[in-house]
Amino acid sequence: MAPILDIKGLYKNYGSTEILKDINVAIEPGDFLVLVGPSGCGKSTLLNCIAGLEPITGGSLSIGGQDMSNVSPKDRDIAMVFQSYALYPTMTVAKNITFGMKVRGVDQAEQDAKLERVAEQLQIKPLLNRRPSQLSGGQRQRVAMGRALVRDPKLFLFDEPLSNLDAKLRVEMRTEIKALHQNLGATMVYVTHDQIEAMTLATKIVVMKGGVIQQIGTPSEIYNRPANMFVADFMGSPAMNLIPAKATANGNGSVIEITGADGTPITLKDTGTSGLPNDVIIGVRPEDIAEAGQRSGESLQQAECRIDIVEPAGADTFVVTHLGGKAVTARLHAETTAKAGQPQMLSFDLSKVSYFVPATGERLN
Amino acid sequence: MAPILDIKGLYKNYGSTEILKDINVAIEPGDFLVLVGPSGCGKSTLLNCIAGLEPITGGSLSIGGQDMSNVSPKDRDIAMVFQSYALYPTMTVAKNITFGMKVRGVDQAEQDAKLERVAEQLQIKPLLNRRPSQLSGGQRQRVAMGRALVRDPKLFLFDEPLSNLDAKLRVEMRTEIKALHQNLGATMVYVTHDQIEAMTLATKIVVMKGGVIQQIGTPSEIYNRPANMFVADFMGSPAMNLIPAKATANGNGSVIEITGADGTPITLKDTGTSGLPNDVIIGVRPEDIAEAGQRSGESLQQAECRIDIVEPAGADTFVVTHLGGKAVTARLHAETTAKAGQPQMLSFDLSKVSYFVPATGERLN
Amino acid sequence: MTDAAFTNTPARTQGKAVTVALRWLLYVLLIAFALFYLAPLFVMVTTSLKSLEEIRTGDLIALPREVTFDAWATAWSGACTGIQCEGVRPYFWNSVLIAVPAVLISTLIGAINGYVVAQWQFRGANVFFALLLFGCFIPFQVVLLPMARMLGLMGIAGTIPGLIFVHVVYGLGFTTLFFRNYYVSIPSELVKAAKVDGAGFFRIFWSIFLPLSLPIIVVTVIWQFTQIWNDFLFGVSFSQAGTQPVTVALNNIVNSTTGVKEYNVDMAAAIIAALPTLIVYVIAGKYFIRGLTAGSVKG
Amino acid sequence: GPEAEVLHWWTSGGEAKSVAVLQEEFAANGGTWTDMPVAGGGGDAAMQALRARVLSGNAPTAVQLKGPAIQEWYEEGVLADITAVAEAEGWADVLPASIAGHMQCDGTWCAAPVNVHRVDWIWANADVLEANGIAMPTTWEEFNAAAAQLQEAGIIPLAHGGQAWQDATVFEAVALGILGADGFRKAFVELDEETLTSPEMVAVFDQMRTMRGFVDPNFPGRDWNLATAMVMNGEAAFQIMGDWAKGEFLAAGKTPGEDFLCASTPGEGFLYNVDSFAMFAVDGEDKQEGQALLAELIVGENFQEVFNLNKGSIPARTDVALDAFDSCALLSAADMSASSESGSLLPSYAHGMALRGAQSGAITDVVTQHFNSDMSSEEAVQQLAAAVANSL
Amino acid sequence: MQFLERNLPKIMLAPSFLAVLIFVYGFIAWTGWVSLTRSRLLPRYDIEGFIQYERLFDSPRWDTAFGNLFLFGALFIGISMILGLVLAIFLDQNIRAEGAIRTIYLYPMALSMIVTGTAWKWILNPGLGLEAMVRRWGFEDFRFDWLVNSDMAIYTIVLAAIWQSSGFVMALFLAGLRSVDGEIIKAAQIDGIPTWRIYSAIIIPSMAPIFLSAFIVLAHLAIKSFDLVIALTGGGPGFATDLPATYMFSMAFSRGDIGQAASSAMVMMGVVFAIVVPYLYSELRAKND
Ligand SMILES: Nc1ncnc2c1ncn2[C@@H]1O[C@H](COP(=O)(O)OP(=O)(O)OP(=O)(O)O)[C@@H](O)[C@H]1O
Ligand SMILES: Nc1ncnc2c1ncn2[C@@H]1O[C@H](COP(=O)(O)OP(=O)(O)OP(=O)(O)O)[C@@H](O)[C@H]1O
Ligand SMILES: [Mg+2]
């Protein structure tokens, strides 16, 4: 299947500053591509380039197999949803949704039919005669989606569509977008800087930093096998614990030594990884640290750690300890008996850890 | 120990609208009291009343055992941190922190000493000569904390101090505040509408709605035994699933019948709860629904459900199914085999469910 | 924002030639309007640089054949207004003496009023503000006579302090409006934080609000300065010999009904009288509009 | 020493020079003169300033005022009494009775006359008339015929500035010619309704309509001195204007009788416009002394001669030697004494000598409205009567 | 001390409050009172009823002045808004030297008509200005004599007023255009809406508050217009270009008819009231939400 969006060696400068550097991405029909990265890394700029709202400086960009160099936004068969919703403030919801069709001269009956269908789908029928200013954030978001949906485009572009909503609504809308994607089988490019959103929505994630792609992969690749420390730190909440350690070879595996809170070394055995250099950073996700005795298996290694902080969070309890001079967070059961200031036996699942080069941050295993 | 803050029958009106109704709260020294509730429920207003920034309409308020009716904010021995940080935009960080001392005429040497100590504590030493506009959100947040810390007050008041930060930073700062509380042994009143923040920080939570207190309790009381459906729905993310059900008595326990996605009834046996009325709402948290076979125990009841959506979120995977006409979310392991559109055996932990009266929302068990 | 959004679209549907032609048309129109706005100033400047002889014989818009600054010298220090022939110079300084304190005082009071109305809301503050705003719209002719009586009762009739007083009173509406609208957008949490810090009313104003107010101070000062400097009605009504502002002198020079009209001197005097406000607008006009839209008339 | 603050609107050229004469004399007598000129609107701006100053209890010492306005201000109780000076100087003997009348309020003297302007002058370019074989008209018919002839020849017959007071100046000259002295008095001093609506008044407006045809199209808003210049340089033939126009001719180096001609407008009578200074009640001996000195100097022979030579008018005193004056002034002086005897020495309404401001203004409104539109004369007369009634 | 602290804001406002009460409302009341008397040269205080209003409404000059206010006001406000908007849109097209052009359009606001009136009078004078100039170029039939034509003179006032204020309106609108959310324009571009439709259907309708502000500023200028008329036409030809403000001025100061002036002032206040009060109401309500 030919990729629906194919970006090759794309560069984008503003004046003399390079904003995007050598971007290569391709998406298949039905993909849900999420662009993540910290603020200012160029996500919106890339999206604007795809939409044709910004000219590209170098490289090529094709949609549906057709080169887009000289195609204006309206002819690219795309639809876009913006962070600020960008609803036309003086028009009613219905007009907001149909205005594009009206301008393109679509006949009234068809306009009505499409409006009807979309309003149904998004459950905004009762709102059709309101103005954007009379809507709540979530409702506005729905209308903005409606405006995109009536176009039946080849490609949907979303620029942080949920970041103006409060936490609760964000979760709800996220689920709705996911459902929409599954129902429509549409192709989507979605920008966010919320990594949970990225994980839950994407079929494919692009992690960016400073205009450069750091990693492209499925959510589980990105989560479980981050390509470097930046990705490891960026994805997941609480973030992956990145602990400086010494590694020594041990048969087919390695022995990892970490400095505990009181200076005594803690030793862990990783039987699955070999060929590590002496200085490494070991990356462990909080959910891969558990109370000793809760799970069992060969890859589990135990160590006693002094607990600094206990944060019960309803479903789970987070505890913070110190290893290798860093605060390390572990996700324990809600019913844990760990107490702040007390030592606690923790088990580390070494089958799931990542190793990084301290200097470059590159992944080792 | 005498309560440090004691609010009795407090009322607050703006003109003729009652904003706060019959508020009764007391806090012991060292408590971390969190006020949660939806937007507009009166959290900020209550905090302003405590600070003396708004006069109260009725009831009494005492701090450190002393009635505060005619005491101005500066004499209440409090410090306050605001959502917008409210840093003085034209002053440097150092001046922001020392302004209050300067106003009170504290001598220069002492000002310097305190500034030094606080800057150390919060690691903002390199920032002391910058203006607020030259700081990032998290740095501003720290400065605002610094301004509060130099006062060594009896009581710290925080009004959504983290809600302007992005998700990642919010988590970090949350941990810092928690640490600060533990280290200083200070007494804090903290407003938020983020229930995760409430759960992780509080020693005591006050849930408010429409100016009325819904429940006061420890985080685990609030999470596990919500006093009504409002609290149940409000606390926890994803929210507790509230499913309409029919209950019939069964010996010492009850039998609960729920309509499945395809209309076939699902029957669950609760051996621990009796005396339920016929119509109930059963509340189950997502983490109390698991894949069948993962855990075992008497209280676990299995049922086959069709999965509508699968949302992998890194550490966990959320799946959505439909029960009793409602979308029901379950939190499964990251490695779950559940697939959208396929049936899946799920187990419900009935020892942890809550029951509510459909009409009033009151808790039954 | 918008222009950036418009111009960078990579692909245009119209042909390039059409686009270029449209762009030329646009520039031609813009320049035509610029000429319209500049015409009177152009006539004034060129006329002031011509000799009387050339004015009588020449074209209105012709450039001076021979540039002479005599008219300027005369207007500044030699033109007669009545029996005194000192030009507009002494009146110019009168205007300065009136405008500078009046602008400063009305700005300061406006700032305090705006601060109270915006940040220390109390019952009735809005009523006060509405009353004050309505006062902005009162035609000044209405107040001339009673004001004269009041000034007499206060013992400052015909004096420069009297004129300053009048300008301050009728400037309050606008200055308060500007500051109020600016301060309303400053979060009230700032005041709360300062109160908790122990600062009082003046301390908060002085240490926190004033340092923040530069943009709106610029707007207010420009506005007030223009109004007061250009005022004729109050100047002619409430001054006496020795306190007349430059507009009155200008009027005496320009509007004399008999005798030979020295148009070049008239124009030179007019430009001299307009110079301070003109300079202020050219230098600070940008900040003026920016501040104005941030303040009083923001959408 | 004596002090005087003088509010006036003589701000330009010849006028200012004339005032300077007074100032010098005042200074020579040890006085301190503070000048308060306010130009514009034929004194409107000065009156505005005056009102404000009187209300604020800070009146100037002397103010250029004239006609019934003096009595009006007197009625407001704000004028000073200068009877002592007047009696000591014997003003009653040297001033014509009708002019003296304007200076007296309830039997006391309250103002000092400066000069007598004659308003009903017609000025002409001598060369233009000669070239077309036209003599100075003595009736309005002659004027119309001459004007028509000039128009044929491509010359603007009547130089006119379209400002309300100039319209009124022409109007009253025409009215004096057509209504006669008695009719004029009835109409514009006594405001007799019958006269105001009489057929003669219709004829006056008819003549105005005719005159409108003799004016060039660019007349509105033009200053009178520019109209005078048109006569001077031969662009136009005639101008109807008070004798201050002579000052313009003289300033341009023209000689009466040779370069330009002066004559009274067709008809019997003499319309005068007397400039005077009223003294306002002020505190302070210095100022009161200044007022007395000023009054004495103003009516003094020396000032009357010098000032009027400068200004183009004739002295208010009848006992000043006229040797230095030109032919037009001599004609004016002779006509004045003749008219004074025949009872046709009349106050100018257009220059505020005959009526209070409200009434003269109401009349002027109609006159200027008629002159600047195509209103019929009958309608104008109706409006005139209505406006006068409304203004009472 | 407590009392002082609590009431300091009120105390600070008190002098201004007092000043406004006396110098605005007191004076309006005073004018209202005087309008009921037969005051002439100086105010008198014996109430005589509504004669001044009867005289006012009988006066053809007032009819003209009052009618002119609406004619002048409508044209001035309408054209200034349209011109200002058009210029703002032109300047919004990424124009080179935008700053300089903006300054040129804006500077007339800085000048008083006392200053520029003479230049305008010249330019508009058929014998001296534009008409004479064009004729000298050889177009003998060119006519531009509005200034001296009773029926057209009011339009010269409109012209000069537009010259003075339209640049200011342009600046307001330009700021308004610039404050429209860039994402809305992007959305419209993707929707395939042509540039002129983006302006007409989306941007301009969303600037309603700026239109209101501009309207109020212009209305306020129109009602107060005085210098303009005095400098340009002195109310003439005849009294064809009188406005209520000049009518009132001439009644008070050249006619010595203060009672009449007061009654005309009260009618003007009525007009101001009718325009401003609804605006103030909406303004204060909106800002309080
Ligand atoms: N018109 C422009 N001219 C110059 N630089 C620009 C322009 N627009 C954006 N930039 C710069 O390009 C970089 C990338 O901006 P972009 O808006 O794409 O970031 P982003 O990843 O979307 O950030 P955010 O998460 O905050 O939306 C930023 O450093 C920004 O300052
Ligand atoms: N000055 C005021 N006058 C009248 N009503 C007010 C005032 N301040 C707040 N309110 C109202 O009081 C109610 C409670 O406001 P408050 O700011 O305490 O809510 P909150 O719980 O802090 O909300 P949020 O989470 O949005 O900050 C709201 O309905 C608000 O509209
Ligand atoms: Mg972005």
Ligand SMILES: [Mg+2]
């Ligand atoms: Mg709040």
